[in-house]
Amino acid sequence: MTDHYEVLGVARDASPDEIKKAYRRLARQLHPDVNPGDDAAERFKLVTHAYDVLSDPDQRARYDMGGDGGGLGGAGFGGFGDIFETFFGGGGARAGRPRSRRERGQDALVKVSLELGDVVFGVHRDIEVDTAVGCETCEGSCCQPGTAPVTCDICHGSGHVQRQVRSLLGNVVTSQPCSVCQGYGTTIPYPCATCQGQGRVRSRRTVSLDIPAGVETGLRLQLPGSGEVGPAGGPNGDLYIEISVAPHDAFSREGDDLLATLEVSMPDAILGTTTTITSLDGPVDLEIRPGVQAGDVLTIKGRGITPLRGSQRGDLRVGVHVVTPTRLDAKERALIEEFARRTKAPSPRLSEFHQGLFAKLRDRFRH
Known part of the structure; x- marks a missing residue:
């Protein structure tokens, strides 16, 4: 051998x-x-x-x-x-x-967390991105200033x-491929000391981003040409922004609609009332009609989310939860008993199956 x-x-x-x-x-x-x-x-x-x-x-x-x-x-x-x-x-x-030293840069991915309120109208963010950027010393040439690549004396510039x-x-x-120049056809006798002959360096930079309304968790926004610069000053890859929307204490989302639950006292449910609730974009008046039932949904038009493609906002849908008092003093109990005698309410019994009621309850408690 x-x-x-x-x-x-x-x-x-x-x-x-x-x-x-x-x-x-x-x-x-x-x-x-x-x-x-x-x-x-x-x-x-x-x-x-x-x-x-x-x-x-x-x-x-x-x-x-x-x-x-x-x-x-x-x-x-x-x-x-x-x-x-x-x-x-x-x-x-x-x-x-021969191979080109200039290659397209890699795509980059950045995750951005938003509040539900940011989704209603959209939001502007300045985000920090850690990627490869062009080397300012050699301006992507990979060589020390004042020098240049030389033709490979083995393959004579063919790369093979x-x-x-x-x-x-x-x-x-x-x-x-020529093993001396690695197929490039040229060699770099004096590589740039700043980027080690790569034509690019790692750096943090700020990207200004207008996130549109209507985005949701898992959605990726693409910014062409905002990713990593390629080797030897090659074209940039793309930057992808992955959206994550944090849960809200009072509201949840269904499509372009917002969902919420409103606790209503038994007297207000019987007599009706008007209340003011705080939506994601300010206070709004809500009328509760007399005799409202638990599970009813009250709709406030145009107080939902602006869709990703379109301008017509969704609705705010409020599910009613009637709160039954659990502690009564003697006078309150006597009044309730008198009310029951006067209304002669029937005893609890099974009624016709109501699919809509179960759907309301399921939606309300799911969110």
Whole structure:
């Protein structure tokens, strides 16, 4: 088995940087464009394979423990992987364009908690976002100011290197990304010290956001181009705002309507009255008609939530809960007994099943 360290001319404890320098030195000497000889082509193949193994920490560890490090298939033949790579989409003699360092940034997600009152009309928020932003030092070039990327002297800017190997089908030319420039076609001799050659840095920034009325828990608002800036000053991703609406003590939501429960004393339920309740956008008068029943729903038009798409507000629906007194003094009890004798109310009994009553009770106590 070929000794990869011997091929590169480095010690077995060589650092990754030493291995890379040794490969670049040998590649310049043996590259087919520089040295067209058959011996040079074979050595270039061995040198490149040795570098592929030793530059990968996992492969190098396996090789150092006695593994073959992904050998070249013995007897100088490219494996079936080379053949299939050539004839079924692996590159072949025609290399693609070099990779661009500029890539689209990732999308970002921020969760925002709102009160139910914020949902009625919408609300403005300034939110803090921790994302990648463009590096001001290099302005996305990834290089120290005054310097620039240089053309890779191994692939000559193509981003790919070609190899000629013998196979069962004869000599086959394969193309693979250049391991020196990582397929970019250029290298950066002097990376920007601020962003470490990435063209972007992490930073906190403030995003002003107008949250529309009618949003609900789980809804995501999309702000195109407000996410992370891409590597090398690439275009920004999108920013998503995930809404969470906190529960309210007195009101709950059903569609665009607001639901509430109003406790009414027994005398007010019998005689009727007018009261003022505090809605989410101010006080509102509510008339309780005489003889209102427990479970009845009183509707106040236009005091609900403004819909997400539209302008017609929902309603405020108030479920009546008649409070029966549990403690009576002697005089109060006597009055109630006199009232019962006068009204001659029937004894409790089963009545016709009333689906609507159960629906009201279920809705009222569910919220």
